[in-house]
Amino acid sequence: MDITGRLQEQVQDAYAAQRPLRIRAGTTKSFYGRPVDADAELDLREHSGIVDYQPAELYVTVRAGTRLRELQETLAGQGQTLAFEPPCHGEDSTIGGVVACGFSGPARPYAGSARDHLLGVRILDGRGQDLRFGGHVMKNVAGYDLSRLMVGAQGSLGVLLELSLKVLPLPARHMTFVQERQMAAAIKEMQRWEAQPIPLSASAWMDGQLYLRFSGAESALAGLRACVGGDLLLPAEATQFWAQLRDQQLPFFAPGSALWRLALPTGTPPVLMELPQLLEWGGSIRWLRGDASAEEIRAQTASRNGYAIQYRGAPNPHPLPPLSEPLRILHGRVKDAMDPRHILNPGRLYADL
Amino acid sequence: MEEATHTPAEQDFLRALAAALPAERVRSGRESLQPYECDGLSVLRELPLCVVLPQDREEVQTLLRLCRQYQIPVVPRGAGTGLSGGARPVAGAVLLSLARMNRILDIDLENRTARVQPGVRNLAISEAVRPFGFYYAPDPSSQIACSIGGNVAENSGGVHCLKYGLTVHNVLALEVLTADGEVLHLGGLTPDVPGYDLLALFIGSEGLLGIVVEVTVRLLPVPENTVVLLAAFAELSLAADAVSAIIAAGIIPAGLEMMDRLAIQAAEDFVHAGYPRDAAAILLCELDGSAEELVERVALVEEILRRQGADSIRVARDPDTRALLWKGRKAAFPAVGRMAPDYYCMDGTIPRGRLAEVLEQIARWSEEIGLAVANVFHAGDGNLHPLILYDANAAGQIAAAESFGQRILALCVEVGGSITGEHGVGVEKLDSMCVQFSAAELETMHRIKGAFDPEGRLNPGKAIPTLHRCAELGAMHVHGGVLPFPELERF
Ligand SMILES: Cc1cc2nc3c(=O)[nH]c(=O)nc-3n(C[C@H](O)[C@H](O)[C@H](O)COP(=O)(O)OP(=O)(O)OC[C@H]3O[C@@H](n4cnc5c(N)ncnc54)[C@H](O)[C@@H]3O)c2cc1C
Ligand SMILES: Cc1cc2nc3c(=O)[nH]c(=O)nc-3n(C[C@H](O)[C@H](O)[C@H](O)COP(=O)(O)OP(=O)(O)OC[C@H]3O[C@@H](n4cnc5c(N)ncnc54)[C@H](O)[C@@H]3O)c2cc1C
Numbered sequence: 001m002d003i004t005g006r007l008q009e010q011v012q013d014a015y016a017a018q019r020p021l022r023i024r025a026g027t028t029k030s031f032y033g034r035p036v037d038a039d040a041e042l043d044l045r046e047h048s049g050i051v052d053y054q055p056a057e058l059y060v061t062v063r064a065g066t067r068l069r070e071l072q073e074t075l076a077g078q079g080q081t082l083a084f085e086p087p088c089h090g091e092d093s094t095i096g097g098v099v100a101c102g103f104s105g106p107a108r109p110y111a112g113s114a115r116d117h118l119l120g121v122r123i124l125d126g127r128g129q130d131l132r133f134g135g136h137v138m139k140n141v142a143g144y145d146l147s148r149l150m151v152g153a154q155g156s157l158g159v160l161l162e163l164s165l166k167v168l169p170l171p172a173r174h175m176t177f178v179q180e181r182q183m184a185a186a187i188k189e190m191q192r193w194e195a196q197p198i199p200l201s202a203s204a205w206m207d208g209q210l211y212l213r214f215s216g217a218e219s220a221l222a223g224l225r226a227c228v229g230g231d232l233l234l235p236a237e238a239t240q241f242w243a244q245l246r247d248q249q250l251p252f253f254a255p256g257s258a259l260w261r262l263a264l265p266t267g268t269p270p271v272l273m274e275l276p277q278l279l280e281w282g283g284s285i286r287w288l289r290g291d292a293s294a295e296e297i298r299a300q301t302a303s304r305n306g307y308a309i310q311y312r313g314a315p316n317p318h319p320l321p322p323l324s325e326p327l328r329i330l331h332g333r334v335k336d337a338m339d340p341r342h343i344l345n346p347g348r349l350y351a352d353l
Numbered sequence: 354m355e356e357a358t359h360t361p362a363e364q365d366f367l368r369a370l371a372a373a374l375p376a377e378r379v380r381s382g383r384e385s386l387q388p389y390e391c392d393g394l395s396v397l398r399e400l401p402l403c404v405v406l407p408q409d410r411e412e413v414q415t416l417l418r419l420c421r422q423y424q425i426p427v428v429p430r431g432a433g434t435g436l437s438g439g440a441r442p443v444a445g446a447v448l449l450s451l452a453r454m455n456r457i458l459d460i461d462l463e464n465r466t467a468r469v470q471p472g473v474r475n476l477a478i479s480e481a482v483r484p485f486g487f488y489y490a491p492d493p494s495s496q497i498a499c500s501i502g503g504n505v506a507e508n509s510g511g512v513h514c515l516k517y518g519l520t521v522h523n524v525l526a527l528e529v530l531t532a533d534g535e536v537l538h539l540g541g542l543t544p545d546v547p548g549y550d551l552l553a554l555f556i557g558s559e560g561l562l563g564i565v566v567e568v569t570v571r572l573l574p575v576p577e578n579t580v581v582l583l584a585a586f587a588e589l590s591l592a593a594d595a596v597s598a599i600i601a602a603g604i605i606p607a608g609l610e611m612m613d614r615l616a617i618q619a620a621e622d623f624v625h626a627g628y629p630r631d632a633a634a635i636l637l638c639e640l641d642g643s644a645e646e647l648v649e650r651v652a653l654v655e656e657i658l659r660r661q662g663a664d665s666i667r668v669a670r671d672p673d674t675r676a677l678l679w680k681g682r683k684a685a686f687p688a689v690g691r692m693a694p695d696y697y698c699m700d701g702t703i704p705r706g707r708l709a710e711v712l713e714q715i716a717r718w719s720e721e722i723g724l725a726v727a728n729v730f731h732a733g734d735g736n737l738h739p740l741i742l743y744d745a746n747a748a749g750q751i752a753a754a755e756s757f758g759q760r761i762l763a764l765c766v767e768v769g770g771s772i773t774g775e776h777g778v779g780v781e782k783l784d785s786m787c788v789q790f791s792a793a794e795l796e797t798m799h800r801i802k803g804a805f806d807p808e809g810r811l812n813p814g815k816a817i818p819t820l821h822r823c824a825e826l827g828a829m830h831v832h833g834g835v836l837p838f839p840e841l842e843r844f
Contacts, residue, residue: 056705108544129797131794137734137769139734140702142782143786143790143798144558145553152549197574216642220642305543307541320547337800337803
């Protein structure tokens with residue numbers, strides 16, 4: 001259903017009254033990020049449905065409130081997919097929520113991120129204006145790229161109404177190999193495979209085991225069994241493993257102690273070895289469990305040109321690392337340009353945005 | 354000397370500049386400015402106040418701080434190969450050439466990245482890392498000359514962008530100086546850096562938001578095997594439909610390019626690539642992957658091409674033949690340039706399914722107007738490059754070529770595409786921006802500009818038209834592919 005009119009009215013009213021709105025979709029990611037300082041809600045869930053899907057043109061235009069599952073079923077019906085493998089944090093996860101949070105799945109280092117697959121958006125800005133940026137063609141450099149700017153902004157720069165996303169053919173086949181490896185050796189091994197011109201499509205390390213997934217045509221995978229080594233997972237097992245990793249359903253992610261997400265340059269040797277860890281994205285993402293001090297974790301990552309996000313766990317008013325001063329000022333100005341009265345998800349990303 | 358024509362403020366600025374930077378970094382006087390009076394769009398010329406060629410970041414900073422102090426605008430320039438007038442000087446402004454900042458600073462094989470200065474040529478990066486088995490994917494046809502800083506500013510594409518993405522997909526981090534000379538670090542070596550994606554916003558911003566002083570790019574492993582297919586067609590529309598058929602079959606070639614008769618002949622005369630001269634159109638399709646995969650893919654693409662009516666298909670497997678086939682394509686612009694005194698290169702994008710009808714419409718207009726058009730373009734991306742041939746010295750031909758070009762761009766928007774796929778807006782397509790965007794959208798872009806450069810000192814008058822200009826033009830904004838009054842004659 002298209003409820004643009006209603007949503008626009010609500011944002012315009014909120015702008016006039018200077019009353020902040022909490023943008024709400026599936027409510028599957030409320031664990032993530034900061035609480036929004038707002039008592040009024042803008043509900044996107046009814047704003048759903050596919051607006052335009054052209055399989056031969058490799059794009060789909062979809063309303064933001066569309067359930068991710070529903071979108072994926074439609075694409076799969078045409079043998080296509082969102083190649084960034086968006087995580088599905090629950091039945092009610094919406095494509096708008098995924099793009100607003102900038103979440104991508106296991107294929108991200110090899111196939112690109114959510115923002116890499118976004119072609120265009122239709123948004124309501126903080127004045128309630130109905131705006132379009134980008135488009136649905138693959139190449140478009142007319143004006144500033146305001147569509148990709150929305151990815152990861154968590155709704156603080158605009159309400160996503162419609163998204164045009166690039167879609168790609170589903171790979172005919174996947175093969176997942178498992179090898180026994182210590183963490184340090186696994187990191188080296190992931191590096192080694194990433195430097196080869198082969199169809200690596202996911203990599204992860206957990207409990208002393210390295211998982212490598214390759215995807216493509218039958219013929220593209222033909223020679224791999226001989227050269228990769230390790231145990232080949234059964235297709236059903238492999239599918240389940242990567243889906244559970246993507247949606248954070250593996251036991252590693254179970255509720256309990258704090259969950260940290262460390263991002264590091266891929267080749268970084270093991271850090272904070274005393275804490276339980278799960279690695280993915282070629283070693284550039286390291287999930288940590290346990291109650292080490294935030295200062296210690298941040299110091300360890302910053303000294304290696306990385307950053308750490310407290311993803312879940314004990315309340316932390318600053319889950320994201322602070323921005324440098326010039327960037328903080330610039331973020332404020334970009335926010336003011338898009339949402340001058342700070343009515344869209346204020347405080348969700350950073351306290352002053 | 355020109356001193357006399359400078360305002361007192363400009364003279365003060367030039368004196369301060371002379372005191373702050375070594376003499377050989379600054380050029381002034383008509384003769385030394387002339388080589389910089391235009392970029393690749395040579396119909397638009399202007400002399401800058403002076404040209405400054407800094408050697409490092411600190412010198413750029415010194416310059417920007419002086420420009421702030423004396424309120425002097427700045428136009429950045431890389432190699433000057435841009436085709437939309439983005440680096441065309443502005444009267445009274447400094448032309449800031451980044452060409453001398455051309456060092457590769459670091460190649461990190463472990464993380465497969467290269468950190469380079471903005472003046473490094475695109476091809477130089479791939480050349481430097483090829484011994485290690487890597488390359489930098491975006492490969493504009495101008496890659497021997499154009500700079501990585503210019504690529505970032507334009508979000509440039511190339512033949513291999515169909516599979517490997519544009520500049521925005523292959524740049525990991527930027528070091529940027531704001532109009533005030535403040536250093537910003539955008540993006541990083543780690544994925545999804547916290548905060549707004551200012552890296553994506555900056556790429557393609559045409560020198561309006563900041564000066565790029567360092568670029569970190571992602572390197573890819575060179576594919577194991579590569580094959581290039583050349584298919585000849587007796588009709589343009591057959592070739593166009595073959596493009597859609599290949600993509601619709603679930604194949605994403607590494608490159609999929611198309612050339613029409615005029616372009617084929619020009620390229621043959623120029624580099625003797627071995628193209629069939631009698632064909633109405635050719636497709637060049639590059640496939641890469643493992644040996645086993647290629648056997649299967651090549652057979653599949655051959656079958657599709659035959660089914661779509663290809664008269665002949667050549668398969669080039671060895672590096673020399675492949676290079677020769679690509680040479681004709683990469684030299685096509687200069688080759689077409691030999692056929693007429695001047696040509697005007699357009700850059701619209703359209704959905705691939707509309708290729709045939711749009712190319713046919715362009716051919717009809719070409720006949721009506723009496724200016725020949727050669728087509729050589731990134732067909733797989735739906736990125737058209739009609740080259741309108743004209744003679745600047747013949748009365749009325751410049752204006753005729755320009756209005757023909759604008760018609761083509763309006764048609765691109767009308768069928769659901771864009772006025773520019775990779776060359777940018779610059780000064781050339783300001784009017785067409787009024788067709789693609791609403792007043793509110795353009796106003797939003799001006800606000801973004803204001804967030805980065807509140808005093809509007811960087812590349813003024815480029816990329817985003819003023820609302821006033823659009824109003825005067827009376828251009829009709831096409832929304833979602835629908836013109837306000839489709840029944841009315843518009844051209
Ligand atoms: C009664 C109630 C009270 C709540 N109180 C709070 C509270 O005080 N603080 C709090 O943080 N959460 C609260 N929540 C949860 C809140 O709705 C979500 O945390 C938050 O809005 C995330 O949205 P989501 O999980 O529904 O959407 P998801 O689909 O999971 O979206 C995640 C993020 O994307 C944003 N987003 C989603 N769709 C769009 C879109 N189309 N355009 C732009 N941005 C979009 C969301 O705002 C959110 O930031 C409450 C929920 C309920 C039901
Ligand atoms: C024969 C020919 C073929 C071409 N083929 C292609 C193609 O296949 N694909 C494609 O995308 N383009 C192509 N182009 C266009 C052009 O080469 C690209 O736009 C290129 O990226 C421009 O780079 P440059 O260094 O020459 O930049 P310039 O022309 O010098 O500048 C381009 C823009 O970038 C800005 N700029 C330059 N350097 C910086 C910096 N360091 N910081 C901030 N702003 C900066 C300038 O202000 C200007 O707006 C072609 C051009 C020619 C002449």
